[in-house]
Amino acid sequence: MSVWPSIRGRWKQGWKESTGGSLQQPQEDYEALRDRCLKDHCLFEDSSFPATQSSIGSGPLLQKLPPHLQWRRPPELHSNPQFYSTKAKRMDLCQGVVGDCWFLAAVHALTLHQDILSRVVPLNQSFTENYAGIFQFWFWHFGKWVPVVIDDRLPVNEAGQLVFVSSTYKNLFWGALLEKAYAKLSGSYEDLQCGQVSEAFVDFTGGVTMTINLVEDPINLWGILNKTTYSRTLIGCQTRIGEERVQENGLVDGHAYTLTAIRKVTCKYGPEYLVKLRNPWGKVEWQGDWSDSSRKWELLSPKEKLLLLRKDNDGEFWMSLQDFKAHFVLLVICKLTPGLLSFEVGQKWMYTMQEGRWEKGSTAGGRMKSSWIGDAMWGNTFWKNPQFLLSIWKPEEGRQSPGTCSLLVSLLQKPRHRCRNWKSRLAIGFYVFRHYNDRRKLPAEFFWANAPLSWPEAFLKEKEVNRELWLEPGTYLIVPCASETALFVFLFLQEIVEQNEEQNEFFTKFFAKYPEINAIQLQKILNRMTWSSLGNRQPFFSFDACQGILALLDLNASGTVSIQEFRSLWKQLMLYQEVFHKQDSSRSGLLDWVQLQAAVMEAGIVLGDDVCQLMLLRYGGPRLQIDFVSFVLLMLRAVNMENVFQNLTKDGKGIYLQKPEVRLPPRSQLSLVR
Known part of the structure; x- marks a missing residue:
């Protein structure tokens, strides 16, 4: 696996003049402050970033604020406030009146990597257990991981609605509190009014960014996106500079977006290259080809359309690569690994x-x-x-x-x-x-x-x-x-x-010979690979297992998958071996019920106790333990089913069918539910 170097030193600071004229943050001990508040039965109030106009700023932002602005804590705004929920969809945040779309675009990219998100946003914080009105976040600040402590008083209007970042789930507040912590790090909310996605990427990860000028029509842009989306990267983009206004095509000038996925699809006339973007506003979408209402979707197989198309005004949409290059000017990629080079393992x-x-x-x-x-x-x-x-x-x-x-x-x-x-x-x-x-x-x-x-x-x-x-x-x-x-x-x-040269040579020759991979070739690849995180217990992928994997990836019913689709699979497999290895504490090569539930959650899927038991009965052995290959099959099916559910549900809670709609799915969709 690719490894990012670690320089995770704790840095306690103070608001004082440093030797270079740069100002540092207050020295605040989160645990000590929380414990003192719990002992004194009081809620924390942050004097260094108070609930006053001084924390908002003194510039144009003040003109956007509603009259009679108030500061309220989440328990005062909702009867069941939650800090974070794994059951909520990952990109649930919406921009407020602060012009920080660049910040929100980076946050949305962060949510695609649960382990990195939990490094910035400690997810074990809550409004119930040890609640003292104090929260902590971490940012990578010029070579060091910096803790930022805040209280949970948030600006709201007279109706009790958040003025700045909010969630589509009205009882979730991690995004609003993260924005407040970042505003404190930057000086004020006003200081978030303008910025670049690359800046937030660095502050969230310590990674290194590269910016591609799309106006210059870069060579092999699809190849670059191919390599970045399967590796550990965060990707943002920006429309042409100008006043932030909505065009007739649904795009916003001078606006940052998150690139969340790419897909090569097979139409009746040939292949089409698509990119998936997300507007930080949580609404206002592209209205051209491959938008939610576009007739282009009828050119795909029913299975492919079912998995990709979601008709919901949530700010997320597809568009063609050609339209993307025509309407966006910058592509920002944050590298968390040696990425952009190859998809082989063993690079550091x-x-x-x-x-x-x-x-x-x-x-x-x-x-x-x-x-x-x-x-x-x-x-x-x-x-x-x-x-x-x-x-x-x-x-x-x-x-x-x-x-x-x-x-x-x-x-x-x-x-x-x-x-x-x-x-x-x-x-x-x-x-x-x-x-x-x-x-x-x-x-x-x-x-x-x-x-x-x-x-x-x-x-x-x-x-x-x-x-x-x-x-x-x-x-x-x-x-x-x-x-x-x-x-x-x-x-x-x-x-x-640190590569096996024989393995390198095998990949180079194999992919040059087979641009499309069938189940036999997939089996050959997976069993040839060295699974570094699994140690001596290297998995064996049977032909049946590879057929099952292929059925889930083969959206156009061709019996093969493209190299791009394989790379997407490879990214998932790298994640699955990491979480499997982490939970397999005994190094037995098997997970029990408790370990399986933890591994599935860490990989980004939430399964209830009863469902997890059923999965063990379906994919596990006689002792109700599951090996790595079966874990891969379980995860791929769970991810596919979650995507189908999200694309069909109207309210995020269930799928409701009228009587004429209750019929067996087309044959091409049966592999989704097998």
Whole structure:
């Protein structure tokens, strides 16, 4: 499995001036504050982010607020308030009057990865057990995971309706409280008024983002989406910049969306490439081809239409890749793994982080003064910039060796004020040089004689700039540039491939030979793979099991699945082996009833006790234990049935059929319920 490097240090801060002029957060001990409130029988009130106008801000946001704004706690707003519910659909949040669609788009992407969501939003918090009006969230803030503590007083109008983020389930409040915590981290609700999806992605994951300009019509966009959607990535996108208004086609100008899925479908005239998007408003959808009311859906098989189409004004919709490129300008991808390279297992990152400071007059040496790179015409102060040495080697050999290595370099500038929007960001960038001696600080003469291997095409006023490089083993010099005083963080991530070369060669040859895979070929692939998380108990996929898997994936009844569909399956299998391994504490290769229920829930499906028992009877052995292959079959069917239910239900609670509608499903749909 791909592994993301861990730098999960706890950071206790205080609202004080740091050495670089950046302001830090208050030192707040969540457990101590909660325990004190419980002891004193009182509810927490956050003095550092009070229930007053100062926490909302002093700008244009104030004009959007309703008259007689009040602050209320969730138990005052609902008779049965809940912090979070696994039974609710994942994307249940709707944007309020704050213009933070970029934040909500990132949150919706986060909900597609339960383990990452629970890292940001501790899901064991509630309004009943040990309730003291205090909640805690975690954000990745410039190299460290930062806890943010808030009280649960939320802005509401006179009718008791939330003014900012709300949930379609009126008794759920995790989204509103998450927004409040992020507003506190940013300075105020006003400071969420404008931003970029990439910024929130980084704050939620510590990942590294890449932005694709769709206006330039990138080559092989479908291939890029293919690789990102099956790996652990978060994906957002943005329409053309402008005043936030709804166009005739249902899209909103100057608006961020979440990309939630892609699908290659088979129409009567040939293949069609679709993307699925979600509007953070929770309503207002695309009205063109492949929208909820489009006649294009009649070109698909009944089974494919049943699984994909959901006629509900919930802000989520499908559109063709061609229309997507025509109406969206930016695609933002947050990498949580080596992703974008291949779907093989065994890839890791080697992670290095450095912090530094640009000081005007000393270490803020600025960029080069001339575009004449060949003769290194540099400004007189460029050499004064901070300099970082970086060694690249082949980790699997433990020494330098021929061949290039993948390196991801990310430069982040820290905010220069407590409120993120009060001071504009600097234009930043970095250069990469080959380094041949042991000197730590190189003089101006080095830059006169050596041209950079990589340099920024443009200096950007962004929170983060990054570049993926392919470098030979050796020592390199990284020089970050800015013109004024500021703090920054450098992240260096070198890809380590711990792969079985024979397995690599097998995949390359197999997929070149078979663009479509039948049950026999699927069996060959799955039994050839090394399931790293399962240790010595490698599973065996029978032909019957592979036929069952194929029936669930084969939406157009062709008897095969495409490579794209297999990649989607592979993403699910990687998740299933992780949760199976986590719950199989005895390493027996089997799960009992309690372990199965925990594994299914962690994989994103909620089964009641009686249903879980039935699943063990159906898929388990005589001792009511289930092995990994049977667990895979159970999960794939459960996910399919949940999708069918969500597409048919009108209210999220049940499926209601009139008498003329009660008939056997078409034969092509029978595999859904077998």
